[in-house]
Amino acid sequence: MLIDIGRISLNITLVLAVYVAVSSLTGALKKDLRFVVSARRGIYAIFCLISVSSAALLYAFITDNFALKYVASYSEKNLNIHYKISAFWGGNDGSLLFWLFALSLFAALMAFQNRKDKNHRFIPFAYTVLMIIMIFFLVLTSFVTNPFELLPPYMVPADGRGLNPMLQTYGMMFHPPALLLGYVGFSIPFAFAVAALITGELDSLWIKRTRKWTLLAWVLLGLGNILGSEWAYDELGWGGYWAWDPVENASFIPWLTATAYLHSVMIQERRNMLKVWNMFLIIITFSFTIFGTFLVRSGVLQSVHDFGVSEMGPYFVIFMALTAIIAFGLMLYRYEDLRSGNNQLESFISRESTFLLNNLILLGLAFATLWGSMFPLISELVTGNKITVGPPFFEQVNTPLFLILLIITGICPLIGWRKASSQNLKKNFIIPTIFLVITGVLLLALGIRHIYATLSFSFSSFVLVTIIMEYYRGIKARGKIKGENPFTALFMLLWKNKRRYGGYIIHVGVVMIFIGVTGSQAFVTETAQSLRIGESMNVGKFRLQYDDVKIKRKPNYEAVVVFLSVYEAGRKIDTILPEKRWYNKFPEEPTSEVALMRSLKEDLFVILASIERSGTIMVKGIINPLINWIWLGAIVSCIGGIYVLLPDGGKKKVKS
Amino acid sequence: MKKNHKFMVAAVVIIIAIGYLVFIGIKESGVYFMTVAELKARPDSQAEDGVRISGSVIEDSIEYVNDKMLLTFKAKDEESDDNDYVNVMYKGVKPDSFKADAQVILEGKYSIDENLFRATTLLVKCPSRYEEETPPPDYNLKEHKKIIVDGA
Secondary structure (H helix, E strand, O other), X not given: OHHHHHHHHHHHHXXXXXXXXXXXXXXXXXXXHHHHHHHHHXXXXXXXXXXXXXXXXXXXXXXXXXXXXXXHHHOOOOOOHHHHHHHHHOOHHHHHHHHHHHHHHHHHHHHHHOOXXXXXXXXXXXXXHHHHHHHHHHHHHHHHOOOOOEOOHHHXXXXXXXXXXXXXXXXXXXXXXXXXXXXXXXXXHHHHHHHHHHHOOOOOHHHHHHHHHHHHHHHHHHHHHXXXXXXXXXXXXXXXXXXXXXXXXXXXXXXXXXXXXXXXXHHHHHXXXXXXXXXXXXXXXXXXXXXXHHHHHHOOOOOOXXXXXXXXXXHXXXXXXXXXXXXXXXXXXXXXXXXXXXXXXXXXXXXXHHHHXXXXXXXXXXXXXXXXXXXXXXXXXXXXXXXXXXXXXXXXXXXXXXXXXXXHHHHHHHOOOOOOOHHHXXXXXXXXXXXXXXXXXXXXXXXXXXXXXXXXXHHHHHHHHHHHHHHHHHHHHHHHHHOOOHHHHHHHHHHHOHHHHHHHHHHHHHHHHHHHHHHXXXXXXXXXXXXXXXXEXXXXXXXXXXXXXXXXXXXXXXXXXXXEEEEEOOEEEEEEOOEEEEEOOOOOOOEEXXXXXXXOOEEEEEEEEEEOOOXXXXXXXXXXXXXXXXXXXXXXXXXXXHHHHOOOOOOOOOOO | OHHHHHHHHHHHHHHHHHHHHHHHHHHHHOEEEEEHHHHHHOHHHOEOOEEEEEEEEOOXXXXXXXXXXXXXXXXXXXXXXXXXXXXXXXXXXXXXOOOOOOEEEEXXXXXXXXXXXEEEEEEXXXXXXXXXXXXXXXXXXXXXXHHOOOOO
């Protein structure tokens, strides 16, 4: 019954979305607000209907309704309730419904946000663009990957097939929704960009209207990526967190182009430049989010983790082609308008040019990552032979680019707009450069000969010092002008100029991520050894002693738990319990539960690789220095991002 | 306009530099990616640092020496018959999801005389792809318990 409601409301939504698309288009073309108002109400209704559909599917999961093929394939009775909920997006069909839900939510919020704007024609056009995207996904979920597909009555099982054990983790509860929300979020700036191209309202207004949407999407996409790598680290048990797999790259590439966009729009707002470039960036960012959604589901590239091959390929290819042709076609149509009235760059040593360098490097990273991921296809097309590149390629190419990006992060805020004076440079650069050199010399003196690592740490200290100086200057200036004490000044600084000072918080987080990645990539120690009870092994400075083994029984799995004492410098500091689990529904796929001893300095990562009947175990131990700085950095960045998203406290809002 | 040219030149230099990095990267670390059958047909095509192959693990061919961490098995293309295989030797920890019929991606060197692939990396494709029409018969728990170490 409820399932029928879910399915039917999905079908009604499709009809309604077509109506909204037509109605908003009519409203925009005829400049008749009545159509626009009706379209807006339609968008609200769509959100309600898709919420009903989503609730119906969720209800089916919670109540173990295995008459639904999707529920039967991804859930089981004994699954924990929170995993029953996250099984919603555990497969292709459900994750596309979640896509729709997110899009309808964002569209409704966007419509609500702009409800009072009667002057700008790009708003109804933006509705139309969003509805076209919506219709595409509605067609997919209605006709190709319908999550409400019923099994024939004779095939309804007593219990479901269960959720893949690897997905039964907390990481998997949050990583997919964050990533998908991030993907979907870019639909809003994209819709506004296309709408602005249609109407010719090419000033910075559409950028201002979507600024927070872009940032929100960027934060969510970044968070999704980091959560995914945290999940890989915790769950997959190979000791790493990023493998440059095509599926990972597919979600990293739009993040890179979005980062470029996020920075370059500031130049457009400030200096009325780069209009063409910004259009280009938002169009490719959106295209890459669709491409990423597609790649995970297509089986086009050899990846270690993807959904099964499905029949959606052609639909996506057509949609992506149409999107690109129309968006870039409009851009060409408006090319002259976009070019006119632009200011020009004045000096190499200006903030604009460092922003541009930042953009080039980010696009270079995106291109290299895309090229490396697609190379098997490209080479096969050109030469007939498939040639692949692995992590070494990405590390070799991307590491120098990332280092340049890192140092620009520090340099950029120090250089004034338009043209920096040499006095400005001297004043701003001396102290950070001293710190850079000190860090480098110190590391060399400590015997570190890893050139990239040394550079990375030195650049990090440079960036951190510049950020501290920026805060210091701001506080001092406020103290001088307004007579505020340092604490009030800091508070007011953060409050009045969220974008700038919140942006620096994001930068601090990014630098922390750099530090963590550098430590865990350059200085990792790995050992594997087989142990009998009572024996011990050394992993770097730690000694692991195999004390005991026990069996643990839970409703949906059984596990072998191994007790290992950890000794450091002859003193017992902890007992860790790596385990191996056999889930009832997946008896042939044992999964390892990693034992982690986390600290800011390093992680001791221990995995039970195998166990024999005799009780002999094979243990793999890894020391990952500084790795937790990655996760902490992500949290700091998120806090910074959320802070910038808060309503502006500074100048009075200028209604346009 | 002149100034704009200057910036264009700078941008082009940077783009060429990035392109060069990518080109060198591909040249240095690109390896052929082929199926087992393709490898057997053209064993000479592997580069100095080896080749990457995909295949599926043949049932009953898996052997793992625990204390030496030595995994040996036979791999073939999913659709070809069982005689068209290569022997694979891999030293390292056996991944959890490694089992008969698993799809694996291997990197290493192939010796045609021994029909032996010495793998340096072994990746198992994520087993979350189950798109069959019918759910399997309910799983037998008794069978399962045999897998878990008894006693201990």
